[in-house]
Amino acid sequence: MSEYQALYRKYRPRTFDEVAGQEHITQTLKNQISSGRQSHAYLFVGTRGTGKTSCAKILARAVNCENPHDGNPCNECEPCRSIENGSATDIMEIDAASNNGVDNVRALRDEAIFSPAVTRKRVYIIDEVHMLSNSAFNALLKILEEPPEHLVFILATTELHKVPATIVSRCQRFAFRRLSREVIAAQLVSVAASENIALDGDAAATLARLGDGSMRDALSLLDQCSDGGAIDGERVREVVGLPSRDAAIALASAIAERDAARVFTLFDASYRGGAGAATLFEELAVLARDALILSLIPSGGELLSGSADTNSLKALAETFGRARLLAFADLLAKARGAFTRGTGDRTTAELALIAALSDAEPTATQPVTPPAASPVPQSERSAAKRVREEEEERRSEVNAGQRSAQQSEVRDDDAPWAHLLGNDSEPQEPTSVIDRLSQYDFTKIEE
Ligand SMILES: [Zn+2]
Numbered sequence: 076m077s078e079y080q081a082l083y084r085k086y087r088p089r090t091f092d093e094v095a096g097q098e099h100i101t102q103t104l105k106n107q108i109s110s111g112r113q114s115h116a117y118l119f120v121g122t123r124g125t126g127k128t129s130c131a132k133i134l135a136r137a138v139n140c141e142n143p144h145d146g147n148p149c150n151e152c153e154p155c156r157s158i159e160n161g162s163a164t165d166i167m168e169i170d171a172a173s174n175n176g177v178d179n180v181r182a183l184r185d186e187a188i189f190s191p192a193v194t195r196k197r198v199y200i201i202d203e204v205h206m207l208s209n210s211a212f213n214a215l216l217k218i219l220e221e222p223p224e225h226l227v228f229i230l231a232t233t234e235l236h237k238v239p240a241t242i243v244s245r246c247q248r249f250a251f252r253r254l255s256r257e258v259i260a261a262q263l264v265s266v267a268a269s270e271n272i273a274l275d276g277d278a279a280a281t282l283a284r285l286g287d288g289s290m291r292d293a294l295s296l297l298d299q300c301s302d303g304g305a306i307d308g309e310r311v312r313e314v315v316g317l318p319s320r321d322a323a324i325a326l327a328s329a330i331a332e333r334d335a336a337r338v339f340t341l342f343d344a345s346y347r348g349g350a351g352a353a354t355l356f357e358e359l360a361v362l363a364r365d366a367l368i369l370s371l372i373p374s375g376g377e378l379l380s381g382s383a384d385t386n387s388l389k390a391l392a393e394t395f396g397r398a399r400l401l402a403f404a405d406l407l408a409k410a411r412g413a414f415t416r417g418t419g420d421r422t423t424a425e426l427a428l429i430a431a432l433s434d435a436e437p438t439a440t441q442p443v444t445p446p447a448a449s450p451v452p453q454s455e456r457s458a459a460k461r462v463r464e465e466e467e468e469r470r471s472e473v474n475a476g477q478r479s480a481q482q483s484e485v486r487d488d489d490a491p492w493a494h495l496l497g498n499d500s501e502p503q504e505p506t507s508v509i510d511r512l513s514q515y516d517f518t519k520i521e522e
Contacts, residue, residue: 083294086266087129089159090147094126094133095290096258100249101130105146108137114247115222118204118238119231121251124289128202130251131229132158135166135198138227154194165191165198172203177210184218187226196227204230205237212239219245253288256280256381262290263297272301277308280381285315318350323358324387327366330359330403330431331394338428352424353414356407358382363404366392370400403431 088094091101107113117134119127136148136155148155157163169179183199191197201207207215219228219242230246232238260276260283267274274297282300286293300306300314312319318326322345329337345355361382368378369385370392376385383391392400410427414420 081295082266082270082298083124083291086262086269086294087132088126089133089150091130091133091137092145092147094130095262096254097126097130097251100251103249104130104134104137108140108143108146113138113227115226116219116228116246117230118235118243118246118248119229119251120235120248121233122253122288123233124286124291124293125251125254126290127231127251128200130249131200131202131231134229135200135227138196138198139163139166139194157193163194165194165196166200167198168200168202170202171206171211175206175208175211177208177214180207180211180214184214187218188223190225195225197225198227198229200229200231202231203233204242205232205234212242216241216245254286254290255288256283256286257377259283259286259288259290259293263293266294266297267306270301272297273305275305275307278306278311281308281311284380284382285311316349316351316354318345318348318355318358320383322348322350323355323362324383324391326355327359327362327391328394330428331391331399333432335432338432339425342424342428346421351416352420353411353416356411356414356424356427360404360407360411362388362391363400363407366395367397367400367404370397399434402434406431406434 091105094101117131119131121127133148136150136158137143137146139154139158140148141152141154142149150156150159154163158166167183169183187197187199189197201215216239218226222228228246230238230242235243260279263279263282264274266272267279278300282293282296285296296311296315297306300311304310309319311317317323322341326338326341326345329341342355346352350358361380365379365382366388368375369388372378379385379388382388395403406427410423413423
């Protein structure tokens with residue numbers, strides 16, 4: 076029996092044509108291979124799981140392939156095979172996260188001057204290159220300034236801003252896109268078919284959403300959900316600890332209808348069922364976001380996350396009303412910022428639910444963007460709690476010594492729902508997308 080191989084490894088693309096969702100990069104690389112006009116240094120930039128390492132491995136074969144097809148490596152010639160099975164000593168993969176010292180790069184520089192033993196080009200793939208130390212970067216720069224003919228460097232990073240400009244300017248830079256849910260879902264369906272896994276559309280869409288732009292994360296989640304049986308959306312939610320879709324929608328509708336008894340019963344049931352307060356609020360936030368988008372752009376189906384069917388979202392948007400939905404999204408964002416993934420989260424969540432139940436209809440003149448200071452509304456605070464919080468605020472102010480006096484001055488009317496209590500707080504610099512969104516006066520769009 077062969078050793079089990081993770082799905083994302085097993086289905087790693089082997090040619091540029093198999094790389095999903097990065098055609099703007101793979102086409103250019105194919106053209107370079109076909110025309111024989113390759114660079115000696117590449118910099119692949121992008122979030123994790125978007126295909127940087129896969130493309131680097133394919134490129135390492137393509138520049139050495141004896142018989143490339145339309146810019147793709149043939150994967151059959153001797154160089155292709157030896158590179159793929161790892162026996163080619165001229166192809167080095169270095170993880171800068173664990174080899175970040177100047178000695179590693181000096182050793183690399185010393186051996187880099189020799190012509191490759193077997194392949195045409197000696198290729199260095201340096202993953203997470205931003206992790207190199209400054210002296211290592213300087214050593215690398217020396218090679219990049221005058222690279223021998225036979226050298227190709229492929230640097231990959233998730234954090235471009237940490238790579239010195241002197242290095243960046245000597246490389247051809249390629250920006251890898253976050254993969255769309257459609258691209259990820261299609262790949263999941265294709266992998267599932269090859270593996271004889273019964274994966275339904277809802278499950279594929281949910282996994283694609285959870286992958287958040289990363290094919291590797293989505294495939295790892297598929298791995299995690301596979302136990303030989305059929306995989307549907309509920310199975311995925313169960314495995315990753317999300318509340319069931321119906322539970323999240325039911326909770327959101329109960330809040331919209333201000334049905335306190337149902338809100339607390341449903342929250343309790345989800346919480347007991349194992350969904351953490353943070354996860355539950357994330358789901359509510361996705362629902363609120365989708366309902367808002369649908370209320371603004373009725374035809375914007377492809378902008379939705381797939382968190383719920385459009386009828387449920389429409390019903391939510393209608394019951395909430397757009398202004399209240401915005402305030403709700405804002406409240407969720409603030410509460411999520413206050414979660415610590417600890418035992419206190421339940422109380423924080425419940426207080427936020429009370430605030431969501433007791434909010435007034437915001438009017439157009441009231442800003443919906445008070446900054447987060449405390450997840451506890453003034454009216455809910457007991458005296459003892461207030462003393463404890465003020466103590467904590469003082470301590471955190473001492474810790475954050477560089478903060479400006481203005482920032483560290485925490486006023487009571489800075490509470491997330493101060494506007495709901497009728498206080499006038501100054502609108503501040505927005506910090507999140509939801510903050511920025513909620514500063515926008517959507518009532519102007521209404522006909
Ligand atoms: Zn080949």
